[in-house]
Amino acid sequence: MWRTVRLQIAKAAVRSTNWISLRTGRGSGTVIGGMVGLTIAPGLLEALAANRRIIVVSGTNGKTTTTALAVAGWGDDVASNDTGANMPAGLTAALVRNRSPRAVLESDEAWLGANVEATHPAVIVILNLSRDQLDRASEVRQIADRWRAVFATAQSRGAVIVANAMDPLVVYAAFEAGNVRWCAPPTSWTADTMSCPRCTAPLHRSDERWWCSCGLVQPSASSYLDGTAAVVGDERFEIPVTLPGSFNQGNALMALTALVEVGVDVRRAALRMAAVDEVAGRYGVRRIGGQVVRLLLAKNPAGFAAMLEDVGGEGDLWVSINARVADGHDPSWLYDVPFEVLRGRRVRCLGDRRLDLATRLWYAGVDAYVDEGPPVIEDRVIDVLANYTAFSDLLRDSQPC
Numbered sequence: 027m028w029r030t031v032r033l034q035i036a037k038a039a040v041r042s043t044n045w046i047s048l049r050t051g052r053g054s055g056t057v058i059g060g061m062v063g064l065t066i067a068p069g070l071l072e073a074l075a076a077n078r079r080i081i082v083v084s085g086t087n088g089k090t091t092t093t094a095l096a097v098a099g100w101g102d103d104v105a106s107n108d109t110g111a112n113m114p115a116g117l118t119a120a121l122v123r124n125r126s127p128r129a130v131l132e133s134d135e136a137w138l139g140a141n142v143e144a145t146h147p148a149v150i151v152i153l154n155l156s157r158d159q160l161d162r163a164s165e166v167r168q169i170a171d172r173w174r175a176v177f178a179t180a181q182s183r184g185a186v187i188v189a190n191a192m193d194p195l196v197v198y199a200a201f202e203a204g205n206v207r208w209c210a211p212p213t214s215w216t217a218d219t220m221s222c223p224r225c226t227a228p229l230h231r232s233d234e235r236w237w238c239s240c241g242l243v244q245p246s247a248s249s250y251l252d253g254t255a256a257v258v259g260d261e262r263f264e265i266p267v268t269l270p271g272s273f274n275q276g277n278a279l280m281a282l283t284a285l286v287e288v289g290v291d292v293r294r295a296a297l298r299m300a301a302v303d304e305v306a307g308r309y310g311v312r313r314i315g316g317q318v319v320r321l322l323l324a325k326n327p328a329g330f331a332a333m334l335e336d337v338g339g340e341g342d343l344w345v346s347i348n349a350r351v352a353d354g355h356d357p358s359w360l361y362d363v364p365f366e367v368l369r370g371r372r373v374r375c376l377g378d379r380r381l382d383l384a385t386r387l388w389y390a391g392v393d394a395y396v397d398e399g400p401p402v403i404e405d406r407v408i409d410v411l412a413n414y415t416a417f418s419d420l421l422r423d424s425q426p427c
């Protein structure tokens with residue numbers, strides 16, 4: 027009885043705190059509302075998650091996009107923490123806001139254990155694992171070790187794990203969990219897994235596979251891309267993803283694999299996903315000071331590498347880099363980004379750390395410039411790559427076209 031009353035009070039507190047936060051212009055309020063609710067009733071997230079079918083999505087890159095694709099693919103009325111607040115408070119606020127029996131929840135990598143423990147998901151999607159925010163995040167192998175324990179517990183409760191077979195750190199974490207659906211999304215980043223996550227010997231790689239002499243090997247995948255077709259289990263169909271980049275096809279592949287596990291028709295889900303052309307401002311075409319731009323987010327070397335592979339090949343590009351708390355204060359990761367692929371193009375350096383960026387680009391042999399004045403307006407869409415807070419600044423300072 028007292029527990030029920032306490033949960034009701036906590037839910038009301040989440041709603042009212044969020045309302046006040048929104049009305050007073052202090053942000054979306056999702057985090058502060060959830061924190062207040064969890065302080066009043068620490069079991070609130072678990073109570074809110076009970077009797078729902080939940081997919082949890084985690085990994086270093088692509089969480090928000092994959093979550094959005096899974097929500098779209100599942101159909102109408104799916105609860106989700108679409109503001110990107112991916113720790114327990116954010117998940118709590120999302121589930122208070124929407125009582126749908128279906129939810130797709132993005133989880134911070136480091137908080138996966140707590141989020142899974144509280145929400146008892148039917149499916150856990152693990153996209154990838156690479157270095158991120160050098161001064162804030164744990165070393166990748168520490169996270170992989172924590173994930174192993176999470177998967178072992180979740181699997182004992184019947185959860186299915188949808189995991190990236192191309193990423194040795196993800197495989198190391200999920201290798202011994204029983205209920206795994208292995209996927210093979212396009213994965214080009216290998217710099218965080220030169221050595222085996224299990225025994226530290228150098229990993230062997232061919233064009234198609236990776237393996238270690240200790241027995242940790244790339245599992246064969248039941249979901250993969252074959253040209254423009256996607257294969258998910260026994261189904262083969264054209265993958266109609268509107269978002270640019272092969273990495274987004276991979277995100278869609280993993281979202282579709284997860285949806286099959288909760289009983290969704292995969293072909294219908296793929297058609298619904300095609301309607302997604304923008305995710306939280308990402309990939310959106312907007313106007314900054316008269317220039318039409320397409321905003322792209324990349325936060326770390328792996329994210330930049332994936333984005334640079336797919337950002338069209340000619341003309342000027344803008345790149346904006348900050349190093350605030352949410353970005354990580356240490357921008358030395360810029361030296362791990364393969365900016366050399368931009369040789370022959372001109373890059374306008376923006377953001378708080380534009381000089382660090384210009385220096386890095388100079389070493390890469392890229393024609394870079396720091397221009398404090400208004401841009402020369404070009405009669406075409408310019409791609410703008412930005413890291414986390416730089417992206418938020420650009421989104422705030424731009425207008426829809």
Ligand SMILES: [Zn+2]
Binds near residue numbers: 223225227239240241
């Ligand atoms: Zn090994």
